[in-house]
Structure formats: C-alpha cells, structure tokens
Amino acid sequence: MQQIDLAERGERTEHSYLLGYLRELTRGQEIAVLAHDDPRILMDALTLELRNGIYWDVVEAGPPAWRVRVRRREDVAASDLVDLLTRDHLRVDHLFASALHRCNAGDMAAALPCFRVYASCLRRHVEAENEIVVPVLSLPRSPRGDDPTSIMLREHDEIIEHTVMIEEMVDEGMDDAGMLAPFFAIISGQLAKHEWREENNLFPHWVRLLRHDPAIAAELFPRVQALVRAGDEAAASVGIE
Ligand SMILES: [Fe+2]
Ligand SMILES: [Fe+2]
Numbered sequence: 590m591q592q593i594d595l596a597e598r599g600e601r602t603e604h605s606y607l608l609g610y611l612r613e614l615t616r617g618q619e620i621a622v623l624a625h626d627d628p629r630i631l632m633d634a635l636t637l638e639l640r641n642g643i644y645w646d647v648v649e650a651g652p653p654a655w656r657v658r659v660r661r662r663e664d665v666a667a668s669d670l671v672d673l674l675t676r677d678h679l680r681v682d683h684l685f686a687s688a689l690h691r692c693n694a695g696d697m698a699a700a701l702p703c704f705r706v707y708a709s710c711l712r713r714h715v716e717a718e719n720e721i722v723v724p725v726l727s728l729p730r731s732p733r734g735d736d737p738t739s740i741m742l743r744e745h746d747e748i749i750e751h752t753v754m755i756e757e758m759v760d761e762g763m764d765d766a767g768m769l770a771p772f773f774a775i776i777s778g779q780l781a782k783h784e785w786r787e788e789n790n791l792f793p794h795w796v797r798l799l800r801h802d803p804a805i806a807a808e809l810f811p812r813v814q815a816l817v818r819a820g821d822e823a824a825a826s827v828g829i830e
Contacts, residue, residue, distance in 0.1 A: 590658075594623040603631055611635055611643055616661050621648075624655040632657060641675045641788075663830060670722070670799060670810050671792045677714050677817050678784045683829045684710055685780060689773045695766045701759060703827045708752050710820040715745045717813045718787075725805060726798045728791075737791040744783045751776050 591610075598606035607622065614620060622628065622645075632645050644665040649656035667673040684707035691700035723738060730736050734743065755772050758764070799806040824830065 590619045590621050592621040592623060595628070596623075596625055603628075604634065607631070608635060608638065611639060611659060614643060614659065614661055616663060618661070620659045622657040622659060624657065625651075625653065626655075627651070628655050628657055632659075640679070641672075642679070667814070669796075670806060670813055671796050673810070673813055673817060674714070674718065674722075675788060675792070677710070677717075678788070680820075680824060680829060681707060681710050681714055682780065682784070684824060684827070685776065687827065687829065689777055692766050692770055692773050697764050697766045697769070700766070701764070703829075704755065704759075706820070706823045706827050706829070708756060709823060711748065711752060713816045713820055715749060717816045719745060721809060721812050721816070722795065725809060726795050728794055728798075737786075737794065741783075741787055741791055744779065744786070748776060748779050748783060751779065 593607065593610055595603050595606065603624075610620060622632075624631075629647070636643055636645065642662055643659055644662045645657050645659045647655060648658050662672075662676065667676055684703055688700045688703035688707055691697070691703065719742060723742070728736065728738050730739055734740070751772060755769060755776075758769065758772070763769075799809075
C-alpha cells in the first residue's frame with residue numbers, strides 16, 4: 590500500500606498535496622495517509638471536493654500520529670442511505686454524460702441506449718427520494734416553496750419533464766443529434782445544479798434525522814437499496830457501474 594506522509598509536502602498545503610494523490614486514486618487501490626495532526630477536517634473537505642468519490646477511515650488515531658486509509662468509494666459497500674443516494678447521483682450523471690457525449694459527437698445510435706438507461710435510473714432515484722424518503726423524513730415546509738424539500742420535488746418534476754420530452758421526440762422519430770443536443774444540454778445543467786443543491790442543502794438534514802432515529806434508517810436503507818440495485822444490470826450493459 591502506498592503511504593503518503595503529510596510531513597513531506599514541502600511548500601505545499603496539506604490540502605493541495607493530498608488532493609493531487611487522491612484525484613489519481615484508482616479502483617482497487619488503497620493509500621495510507623500519515624498525519625501529525627488530527628486529519629479529519631482535512632479529509633472531510635477533500636471528500637466533499639472530490640464529490641464523495643473517496644472513502645476514508647482512521648486506522649490509527651493519534652496523537653502523536655494518525656494513519657488514514659483511503660479507497661475509492663466504489664470499493665466499499667454503501668454505509669447509509671445518504672451515501673447510497675449520493676453514489677446513485679454519480680451513476681445517473683455518468684449515464685447521462687455518456688449519452689450527452691455521444692449525442693454531441695452525432696452518434697445517436699450509441700447515445701440512445703445510454704439515454705434510456707439514464708431515464709430508468711433517474712425515475713427510480715426520484716421514486717426513492719419522493720416516495721420512500723420524503724414521507725418518512727419530514728422537514729419543515731414553507732408556503733413559499735423555498736425550503737429544501739419543496740425545491741427538490743419541484744426540480745424532480747422539471748428534470749423528468751425534459752427527459753420525457755426527449756423520449757417523446759425519439760419515439761416520434763425525431764432522433765437527429767443536432768435537434769436533440771439543446772435538450773440534452775438543458776438536462777445536463779439541471780442535473781448538476783439539482784444534485785449539488787440536494788447534497789448540500791437537503792442531505793445534511795437527512796443525515797441528522799437518520800442519526801437521530803436509527804430504526805427509521807434501518808427501515809429505509811433496504812427499500813432504497815432495492816430500487817437503486819434494480820438499475821445495476823441495465824447500467825452495466827452500457828458500461829457504467
Ligand atoms: Fe438525489
Ligand atoms: Fe433528486
């Protein structure tokens with residue numbers, strides 16, 4: 590296992606020194622980070638910056654030295670509901686990005702299978718959030734609709750609406766890449782903003798509620814996991830894990 594000693598970073602900050610290594614981390618690889626101060630705040634910041642793509646645990650807690658093991662998140666089973674949903678965001682993103690790139694390259698024959706799988710995974714993800722999580726983890730709602738839950742539900746409707754628009758165009762034979770590209774671009778922007786807002790404005794509340802009530806967490810996890818896993822085979826068929 591590769592070991593990185595933060596004391597050897599030279600002039601660089603711990604953050605930028607470690608970020609360089611963690612960005613390059615590949616599937617199946619493990620890195621040991623040796624720190625001489627408590628590294629948990631640093632690791633949390635790096636995890637956020639890498640959009641939860643890494644998973645770390647403290648294997649030796651100092652003082653005087655801390656040792657942290659870092660792996661790709663895909664190499665570790667999802668640990669809780671929010672982790673599961675965050676990983677599913679990445680998968681929905683990858684599926685959509687594959688469709689988008691192929692559409693931009695003018696290859697609709699390759700783009701459409703990715704788009705179809707994206708659409709089915711998106712619907713299951715939205716079903717999990719809207720039908721399974723929201724009814725159980727209740728948060729205050731504002732009549733103006735500007736609370737995190739109302740924003741999420743509204744954005745789900747918008748993303749699904751644009752996805753259906755592309756499905757209908759394709760079903761009617763309007764499958765020209767140039768014609769579809771602007772619609773793909775709209776969804777691309779919507780998805781990125783939506784997931785960012787959810788992960789930053791809503792998921793921290795869900796984490797808090799789930800920690801407060803482990804029985805609810807234990808009940809919700811397998812239900813959401815079953816929905817997410819239902820997309821595994823289809824995603825693998827277009828080369829996305
Ligand atoms: Fe989500
Ligand atoms: Fe969502």
